[in-house]
Amino acid sequence: xxxxxxxxxxxxxxxxxxxxxxxxxxxxxxxxxxxxxxxxxxxxxxxxxxxxxxxxxxxxxxxxxxxxxxxxxxxxxxxxxxxxxxxxxxxxxxxxxxxxxxxxxxxxxxxxxxxxxxxxxxxxxxxxxxxxxxxxxxxxxxxxxxxxxxxxxxxxxxxxxxxxxxxxxxxxxxxxxxxxxxxxxxxxxxxxxxxxxxxxxxxxxxxxxxxxxxxxxxxxxxxxxxxxxxxxxxxxxxxxxxxxxxxxxxxxxxxxxxxxxxxxxxxxxxxxxxxxxxxxxxxxxxxxxxxxxxxxxxxxxxxxxxxxxxxxxxxxxxxxxxxxxxxxxxxxxxxxxxxxxxxxxxxxxxx
Amino acid sequence: xxxxxxxxxxxxxxxxxxxxxxxxxxxxxxxxxxxxxxxxxxxxxxxxxxxxxxxxxxxxxxxxxxxxxxxxxxxxxxxxxxxxxxxxxxxxxxxxxxxxxxxxxxxxxxxxxxxxxxxxxxxxxxxxxxxxxxxxxxxxxxxxxxxxxxxxxxxxxxxxxxxxxxxxxxxxxxxxxxxxxxxxxxxxxxxxxxxxxxxxxxxxxxxxxxxxxxxxxxxxxxxxxxxxxxxxxxxxxxxxxxxxxxxxxxxxxxxxxxxxx
Numbered sequence: 001x002x003x004x005x006x007x008x009x010x011x012x013x014x015x016x017x018x019x020x021x022x023x024x025x026x027x028x029x030x031x032x033x034x035x036x037x038x039x040x041x042x043x044x045x046x047x048x049x050x051x052x053x054x055x056x057x058x059x060x061x062x063x064x065x066x067x068x069x070x071x072x073x074x075x076x077x078x079x080x081x082x083x084x085x086x087x088x089x090x091x092x093x094x095x096x097x098x099x100x101x102x103x104x105x106x107x108x109x110x111x112x113x114x115x116x117x118x119x120x121x122x123x124x125x126x127x128x129x130x131x132x133x134x135x136x137x138x139x140x141x142x143x144x145x146x147x148x149x150x151x152x153x154x155x156x157x158x159x160x161x162x163x164x165x166x167x168x169x170x171x172x173x174x175x176x177x178x179x180x181x182x183x184x185x186x187x188x189x190x191x192x193x194x195x196x197x198x199x200x201x202x203x204x205x206x207x208x209x210x211x212x213x214x215x216x217x218x219x220x221x222x223x224x225x226x227x228x229x230x231x232x233x234x235x236x237x238x239x240x241x242x243x244x245x246x247x248x249x250x251x252x253x254x255x256x257x258x259x260x261x262x263x264x265x266x267x268x269x270x271x272x273x274x275x276x277x278x279x280x281x282x283x284x285x286x287x288x289x290x291x292x293x294x295x296x297x298x299x300x301x302x303x304x305x306x307x308x309x310x311x312x313x314x315x316x317x318x319x320x321x322x323x324x325x326x327x328x329x330x331x332x333x334x335x336x337x338x339x340x341x342x343x344x345x346x347x348x349x350x351x
Numbered sequence: 352x353x354x355x356x357x358x359x360x361x362x363x364x365x366x367x368x369x370x371x372x373x374x375x376x377x378x379x380x381x382x383x384x385x386x387x388x389x390x391x392x393x394x395x396x397x398x399x400x401x402x403x404x405x406x407x408x409x410x411x412x413x414x415x416x417x418x419x420x421x422x423x424x425x426x427x428x429x430x431x432x433x434x435x436x437x438x439x440x441x442x443x444x445x446x447x448x449x450x451x452x453x454x455x456x457x458x459x460x461x462x463x464x465x466x467x468x469x470x471x472x473x474x475x476x477x478x479x480x481x482x483x484x485x486x487x488x489x490x491x492x493x494x495x496x497x498x499x500x501x502x503x504x505x506x507x508x509x510x511x512x513x514x515x516x517x518x519x520x521x522x523x524x525x526x527x528x529x530x531x532x533x534x535x536x537x538x539x540x541x542x543x544x545x546x547x548x549x550x551x552x553x554x555x556x557x558x559x560x561x562x563x564x565x566x567x568x569x570x571x572x573x574x575x576x577x578x579x580x581x582x583x584x585x586x587x588x589x590x591x592x593x594x595x596x597x598x599x600x601x602x603x604x605x606x607x608x609x610x611x612x
Contacts, residue, residue, distance in 0.1 A: 050513070051516070052513055052516070071516075072516040072517060073516045073517070073518075073519045075517075076519070077517055078517065078518075081510050081513070081514060083507055085510040085511055085513070086514075087514075087515075087528075087529055087533070088506065089529075089533050089535075090532075099519055102518055102519045102520045102524055103519060143514075146518070147517070147518075150519065
């Protein structure tokens with residue numbers, strides 16, 4: 001029995017259907033990310049769970065309780081916002097204590113809980129400060145402490161990292177994940193950043209046009225995208241045009257080269273299909289276990305430190321490929337001809 | 352060159368506004384022949400009616416502020432949060448008191464609430480005070496609404512409301528613990544403007560025949576020579592004192608410092 005169940009959820013604003021037949025079951029303690037481009041409906045789903053939007057139809061159950069018709073302040077959920085949303089007139093400690101005070105928790109217990117929360121976010125000294133005296137990262141951590149203090153059933157994160165700079169974003173997301181694991185709190189995280197979603201989620205829901213395109217673990221989503229949208233949106237992708245030779249045994253042809261895919265192809269013989277390949281599945285030069293070797297011309301070289309991303313023209317398409325940096329092998333020069341090897345089993349057929 | 356010109360214009364402006372005030376203040380000190388004295392002020396302060404009318408107006412100002420805050424803060428908040436499309440309309444309504452003369456309002460009141468009407472408010476002193484307070488609140492509405500609305504603009508009303516809701520707060524808690532404290536400076540500046548308006552208002556108090564400060568000033572002005580300018584100086588002092596208080600309050604509130612005042 002799942003802890004949070006969203007069934008057949010629909011939301012329309014006027015004639016525009018923002019969320020279409022959205023279904024999701026979240027287990028207790030699970031960290032779920034809603035990932036998608038802006039306007040895909042992910043925030044609307046989150047706001048319906050929070051109670052800030054009323055669904056047009058469908059139901060939301062938390063811990064067996066039907067909450068669809070419940071007001072936001074009666075749902076016992078914690079929420080973090082992109083704009084921090086700390087109360088500017090209250091100190092950090094009073095901000096964290098707000099939910100407890102509303103609940104009518106006694107002074108001694110409240111103070112103990114606030115101290116515990118501030119210790120949890122690693123800011124035990126800052127209780128007397130005002131929000132404007134804190135950095136963005138600190139403010140967002142206080143917002144997390146404030147959301148967690150009243151022991152909510154579900155934690156909702158609405159792009160909480162988007163307003164922060166890159167370094168703080170990475171450290172704070174790890175911190176949020178660590179605290180979430182420690183408390184075992186069921187969490188829904190909305191983001192448009194695929195790296196963020198991949199790195200901290202138990203499962204990801206990739207959304208597009210109000211529809212959940214695919215639900216799965218980060219590994220699943222990245223390696224076995226079920227739709228072309230998911231494949232394109234999550235990670236970088238190289239797309240090859242191939243012609244089907246023998247559908248049943250998965251033999252296709254790219255240019256002049258025939259190869260055998262991992263699975264049978266569902267298209268008839270002679271049909272053109274699209275095959276996708278992650279940059280890390282391509283290798284510069286020949287390599288063991290990569291039976292397909294194609295000629296290519298190097299077009300761009302981006303040295304990123306541990307990884308070198310090379311763009312090359314291979315078999316009529318421009319592809320990106322990643323190689324690890326090695327101190328004894330300098331990256332290829334732009335304009336040189338090179339061999340690119342790959343394994344046909346790594347191809348992801350795109351529907 | 353432009354700098355000197357700017358200073359010149361500034362000084363001209365200062366003289367334009369300050370000279371009449373100086374002349375008035377100087378005249379108020381001349382009650383005793385051939386020497387400066389505070390005699391005019393002494394006469395004013397010794398007059399029992401001064402204190403009675405001043406206290407009465409102050410009390411009504413207090414009630415007007417209460418009515419204004421209770422009426423305007425939730426309204427401005429609600430319009431910002433839920434009815435942004437109604438903003439032009441609400442702004443128009445709050446501006447009406449600037450266009451409709453007080454005398455029209457007060458005649459309307461007298462017609463609607465006279466002793467032979469369905470709600471004879473003018474029949475008792477308390478009822479009339481209530482009417483007068485409502486009238487003052489109407490007159491102060493444009494200033495109060497604008498002050499509060501500007502205050503609300505500096506905070507993210509929507510997100511703060513949602514944050515409070517997610518923490519279990521209901522509407523009353525949100526109003527009292529989140530919205531009001533964050534617009535307190537704006538509310539206070541609205542309150543001081545209201546105070547200044549009520550202290551000087553003449554028409555409504557006179558036509559409703561209540562012993563307010565405005566009619567008293569008029570009475571003195573019509574009958575005495577040196578006391579009116581003394582009263583005017585006192586009235587100016589009150590107004591400027593209010594403005595000073597406005598500044599002081601916004602300086603003293605801690606979390607406001609972040610906004611770089």
